[in-house]
Amino acid sequence: MSMTLFPGTALVTGAASGIGRSVALSFAKEGCKKIVIADVHEEGLQETAVMLDREYPSVLVVEVIADVSNEEHVQKLVSKTVERFGRIDYAVNAAGIFGESGRSTELSLDGFDQITSINYRGCWLCARAELKAMLQQEPLETHDGRAGNRGVIVHVASQLGITSRSNAPAYCASKAAIISMTKSDAIDYSKDNIRINCVCPGVIDTPMTSDPPERVELLRPAIAIAPLNRMGTAQEVADCILFLCSSKATFVQGASFVVDGGYTIN
Numbered sequence: 001m002s003m004t005l006f007p008g009t010a011l012v013t014g015a016a017s018g019i020g021r022s023v024a025l026s027f028a029k030e031g032c033k034k035i036v037i038a039d040v041h042e043e044g045l046q047e048t049a050v051m052l053d054r055e056y057p058s059v060l061v062v063e064v065i066a067d068v069s070n071e072e073h074v075q076k077l078v079s080k081t082v083e084r085f086g087r088i089d090y091a092v093n094a095a096g097i098f099g100e101s102g103r104s105t106e107l108s109l110d111g112f113d114q115i116t117s118i119n120y121r122g123c124w125l126c127a128r129a130e131l132k133a134m135l136q137q138e139p140l141e142t143h144d145g146r147a148g149n150r151g152v153i154v155h156v157a158s159q160l161g162i163t164s165r166s167n168a169p170a171y172c173a174s175k176a177a178i179i180s181m182t183k184s185d186a187i188d189y190s191k192d193n194i195r196i197n198c199v200c201p202g203v204i205d206t207p208m209t210s211d212p213p214e215r216v217e218l219l220r221p222a223i224a225i226a227p228l229n230r231m232g233t234a235q236e237v238a239d240c241i242l243f244l245c246s247s248k249a250t251f252v253q254g255a256s257f258v259v260d261g262g263y264t265i266n
């Protein structure tokens, strides 16, 4: 089923793996002809580019090695996108790490700083640069002639930003911060016709949770809390992100969209 995406330009961070890679492939499947993929992991990014080229040869793909916690990298990423494609219609900020675990008394300051600067500051740096670019552009016209959004941003937060878990104070807080920032930015940029939402995935089968494979065993209790009692797939998260970007979601603003098999019901 088509998500009725406008045929615009998409920018995806964290695109070398997992959810970000599925989002990039889904944009191509749904008709985006211009896609910028970004990540720190050069080899993985190259693999995503090869997959896009093999499955969707007519799509123009630009790869950018960028660390989302680095202001200069993020500015270059966004200016390269605008130079190459003229605009950014959809920005999905999926880059993130789980990082060092441990109770607050066991967590190092470096571990705390790394998690918060990639997950939270990274999303803020990306959103700031993406918003500045979006504010310069006119809305795309929809297929039926209505004015579309000037731009759409989707951050990847987590169910752990709504609930919590042990041994991850920095990770949980970084995701709660993304949810909060999403709401604040949604209030500020609604008048500019820019939509900003986030998704809150539950336990999803990606390298973050399954590499090394023993990690899955540690996650069994968390998986069992969700009534659906299984891991989600990166594609299931990507499908919800594409919905949030689409013309089916034009009244969805500032939402924290759970994709968690029911984990957060209770």
Ligand code: NAD
Residues within 6 Å of the ligand: 013, 014, 015, 016, 017, 018, 019, 020, 038, 039, 040, 041, 044, 066, 067, 068, 069, 094, 095, 096, 097, 098, 118, 122, 156, 157, 158, 159, 200, 201, 202, 203, 204, 205, 206, 207, 208, 209
């Ligand atoms: P993943 O490890 O497969 O992908 C994360 C990607 O982010 C990797 O390609 C990695 O290289 C990239 N990345 C890490 N640091 C970066 C940086 N500084 N700059 C640019 N890129 C960087 O994991 P995933 O599960 O696909 O994670 C994607 C997002 O989903 C993350 O934000 C994660 O916190 C979130 N999330 C994942 C789960 C899960 O269970 N897998 C659950 C909730 C939220």
